[in-house]
Amino acid sequence: MQAFAPLEEGDPERVGPYRIVGRLGSGGMGRVYLARSPGGRATAVKVVHEELAEDAAFRRRFGREVAAARRVTGPFTAPVVDADPDAELPWLATAHVPGVPLGTAVAAHGVWPEWSVRALGSGLAEALEAIHRAHVVHRDLKPSNVLLAPDGPRVIDFGISVAADDTKLTTTGAVVGSPGYLPPEQLVGREVGPAGDVFALGVLLAYAATGTGPFGGGPAHGVNYRVVHEDPDLESLPDGLADVVARCLAKDPLRRPAVPEIIEELGRWVGADGTRGTFTAGRWLPAPVASEVTALRTAPLPNEAATATADADLPTVTAGPVPTAVLTARLDAPPERPSVAARLRGVTRQRRTAVLASAGTFVVLAVVAGLLLPRAFSGSSGSGTGTGSPTAAARHLAVRQQWSDDVDFRQPVLADGKVVGNQDGLLKALHADSGEAAWTYDDPSASSFEGVSDGLAVASSEKGTIHGVDLDSGKRVWSVDAKAHTAPGTTFHLYTRVVVADGTVYVNAMYDLPEGSERSGTYAVSALDAATGRLKWTRPIEHILSNALAVVDGVLYGGVRETDGSYFHAWDADTGDQLWRYHASASRHYAGELTAITVSDGTVYFGDSRTVLHAVDARRGTKLWTYEPDDGGVEEWLEPLVVFEGVVYGGTGGATSDYEPGTVRAVAADSGRHIWTEATEREPELHGQLDGAVLFSTKAGTLHAADARTGATAETRLSSGDPDAAVAGDRVYFDGGDGRLHEGRITLRDG
Template sequence: MQAFTPLEAGDPVRVGPYRIVGRLGSGGMGRVYLARSPGGRATAVKVVHDELAEDPSFRTRFGREVAAARRVTGPFTAPVVDADPGADVPWLATAHVPGLSLGAAVATHGVWPELSVRALGSGLAEALEAIHRAHVVHRDLKPSNVLLAADGPRVIDFGISVAADDTKLTTTGAVVGSPGYLPPEQLVGREVGPAGDVFALGALLAYAAAGTGAFGGGLAYGVNYRVVHEEPDLDGLPDGLADVVARCLAKDPRQRPTVRELIEELGRWEGADGTQGTFTAGTWLPAPVAADVTALRAAPLPEKPPTTAADADLPTVPVGAAPTAVATARLGAPPAGPSFTARLRGVPRQRRTAVLAAAGTLVVLTVVAGLLLPRAFSGSADRGDGMGSNGSPTPAAKQLTVREQWSFDEDFWQPVAAHGKVVGEGQDRALHAVDAGSGDAEWTYDDPGASSFEGVSEGLVVASSRENGTIQGIDLDSGKRVWSVAAKAHTAPGTTFHLYTRVVVADGTVYVNAMYDLPEGSERFGTYAVSALDAATGRLKWTRPIEYILSDALAVVDGVVYGGVQEKGGTYFHAWDADTGKQLWRYHASASRRYGGEVTAIAVSDGTVYFGDDRSVLHAVDARRGTKQWTYEPEADGVEEWLEPLVVSDGVVYGGTGDTTSDYGPGAVHAVAADSGRPLWSEHTEREPELHGLLDGSLLFSTKAGTLHTADARSGVSPAEARLSSGDPDATFDGDRVYFDGGDGRLHAGRISLTGG
């Protein structure tokens, strides 16, 4: 057994004085490698992500936090042994712990007995005491940051998350961390102290004892809401353990026990051999976990990295003549903007290493039949028998060409092309508009009260602010404010505005999903509403209170507003009149279940509304009557959510799915018959896909790996792909133009064509 994996193309062979020999994992701040020190000692080296390395303020915070973390000493921590915050790519090294993470142990071997959980808690409490004694707050204690060794648990990444968290908060306006382990005070923007780590410790103990989070699973938004507003579910815990966990999970930080109190309370555990508080593999770990830990400790450290495949970076492509024929893309409308769920998960703004030429240089990105880049689809390679992965004929090889037209000195978060302009939120948090044909700057709207770009409709740019609750209308031509409406315009009496979960601009109206807090002492913790504002004036047209949890997905088509609500009886899909807010019908999408069931993607076509949820189910419902037509659930290793947008064309529903807990895991693209729900094809992707529409008989989509793909609309076989960026390209399409973040901090415009075949 080994805890590391071989190095991959592009991984470093040396970081500072450390020789890299394997991969240990990755996280929100960087990638972790197994390394040998100059003296041969096993070391874990973390190299930070490029987008953080390019932020001067991050480097300052990183250096400060590393200095603080070096002061931490204790038997249950993995100490920082070396670091270089000033390197081209900052890094730090810690002592290597050859053990399982708590998350891997529970996922593989199941829940822990009370004895082991109490032992785990006492060791973690002692680790936190050492961390807090050095005036450091961890702020990201979670199962993957707890390693299990024979002589006790080890806490890693203490203090380092603060630097990354502050940077991401600055660039995204979202709370960054692991849902279910972040304390309520962190989620609502208050100061986080040592008591926040106690909350996370309580959540870890609940996870080890029950195998699930104390606040359920599903989308981050729903979990975080329950952390702030609902009590934890501790039904599966023994009484004595449930009591201490409940105190750790108190909403008020002042009511939680101190780590010293926890050490005294949990440290009285007795091992299987009758000894008290003695950490050996046989005394505190569950037997199957102890066996794995022992095997990992015995595994030899490699002397040198295993042989890896050649680097698959994009080769230099010479400048070529413009194609003689450019296909016209039949592309669906771009989504109304990134979902609040994605923002709350903390998807970082990408400032990546450049993969395109600098402004003014004409570059053609050409990939023929996937020969130059690895395929995104696991089953899309030609098998040599002329058949695709699903047994259908393989389409002839096509050439996907993206010819750059211009670039602009600011990348945009989910740009929108409308009326000859490209509008988006820049990495500087201001709203920008550039000429779609030339890339020349048109205007910048830098009011800090408009922090989130929502969309464009009928010559109006709409932005919202989660900080003060305003919705603003901005003239598309001039960039001047037309109106601004405060949340009090649609806040119900007796409630306090909390946040916008979704804003959609359609048909001259701004439709808003919002959450509101209720007064202290209320039987319920919060409520929701759907509201409609006149896009020309900002005047409130109507508001409809929602008693239960309102899904963030929202669609407005043909005078009807569609959305999902998680109620006591399960998840219901609603249709409201777009002019009045009156309910037209209500469809029971899933049976009663405490957690999950969130509606995540909606599309309407030819009298049918299609929507996907976070339980892997795609639904088709009659748009007039709200009656069921069919449901489809793809085969998957686990529960997945349907991603925005869904694309409906020529009698087929195309949709992407991805992991419910991560935006950067693998995904899949599916094609389903629109009239029956019969599966036509499914293909796996290296990262979560975002669909963009159809081009010359092919489905066009991009992934967070930075690659633009086509998939044959009939078979799903992927005949062509092209690299746009080193990360999420944030691509949007308008005819045969694509606008995207090229990974170099710039917005790029390219003309696309798919030829041959």
């Protein structure tokens, strides 16, 4: 068992005086490395991401916050021991805590008994007291920022998210933090103080005791809406915790308890053996968690820097086997990268993913292991065996590169022989067969490519404008402002989904109501003519409209969370008239939200954020069956769902983070009978089927081919991080982790 992953080529050998020996993880602010101080002390060093380092405001704020964080001392924090805010890439070092993240422990071993939750809460409250005493507000207290050690929990990453909140990354309206843990005052743009951390503590206690957040899961906008406007669901909490958690979650920060009050209330916890609790030898933890934490504590640390390839975005600490090393090969050298100072002067553009070249001649990347070498990597972890033709586990999966180009598309889309995506805020297209540039759309507001209709690319902007762009030339055909579908008395807020189908652009949108209204927002689904941009119809939705949307055979399908539960709707795609409404689930607090839809052979299949898959007659809206996994936990179904030869295939994953483990599931389309389940290292994204296998990629950088009958899986690596893959037939387009877009040809051959 190890709490670190090996280094990759391109990782630094040293940061300041610290020798880097392993990877601990990655997050929104930077990458975390395991290091040794000059005297040999194990240390965690966080190196800030380049895009933050390029922001002068961030550097100033980071320096102030680090200075404050260094004043934090307490038994339940990981103290800052060193930092250099003025380095080319700013960094800070904290004492290394070989602990298991709270989220990992709950996911692996289930909910905690009340006494363990009380112990957790008392330790976290004491950590917050130390943080607040130094005039620091954490602002991102969540399961991955709580490490479990035998002698109590540790709070990490304080003083960093605050600095990021004043940078260009949040000036566009984004909110730093994790949905469900952000207090209401932060979501509505008010000042956040220590009471905001108390709110997050209440969410953490509910999560440890029930396995879910008190405001449910699903799309972030829905979770945030419930945080601001609805009561938390505390029905499953033990009686001894319900009152203190409810007070921590008060909407008004002035009504939340002070941290010393929480320490006094929770500090009287008693261990499982009836004696007054003590943070020693892991006795405060549930037994299976204590065993894992203790074993991790005794795991040896590396003495030399490893060079094997590891996942690019591991959780803060991972308890488990060492990642399997893969082969590497040379790529042509990328252009020499200027210094951060030069880039600050505008010499060259930013990249979302940086590549560090060795000696300016070549770069060694794990991505090419499955692209340029004849060997492909395969493995099997399927739940069945099957007979007849060879399964995917007995076959080799390989991806051989066809071309790569110096573009950094996020989630490229294939359309009419072109690969379309956004780079540096501009919509661009490449020829799919060669990777050569086709065109660049000159309006930077059209930042999101939505789809294609009859040779027209449709894009949207954050301000609500919809653009129709000629797919051959990249020239604007039309543009329509959101005012075209914004009802009087409301103000456009955001699009939650845009779908292009059957010559029509369908938009799900949220609108703000005037100040003083009983509700802060309302929703509508609208239809625009894809050829002209003309508004065809608008249907107001008073309740929360799901971001999942599908159009098949003249019917528009979507989900609405109403006061008495969650409903699945079918509307006439030409008029917006409601055809039927299916009551998917009922709850006074959290009924789940629709997250994925597909239609096949007269049946609508849709998954929700409670891990329930529904099958409904597409004509009448009547229930055919529901499937709910019996392997525990609450996950949401991920788009897309795929139906192939009588089987529904879909991915599921945690509702709080894209980088949690997930699963791919196969369910009989006619009955809802479970066929197989395949666990994945990160949340999966399905891409269809090829030669009897279901293709899916994960944010860990791998492409998988699961045998459609058994789930037995072969895999190959595409990237050192999230590949943002798009698949068409046997071709895959993806971000190789080197800031370049690659096209590869997929082959599956018998063993």
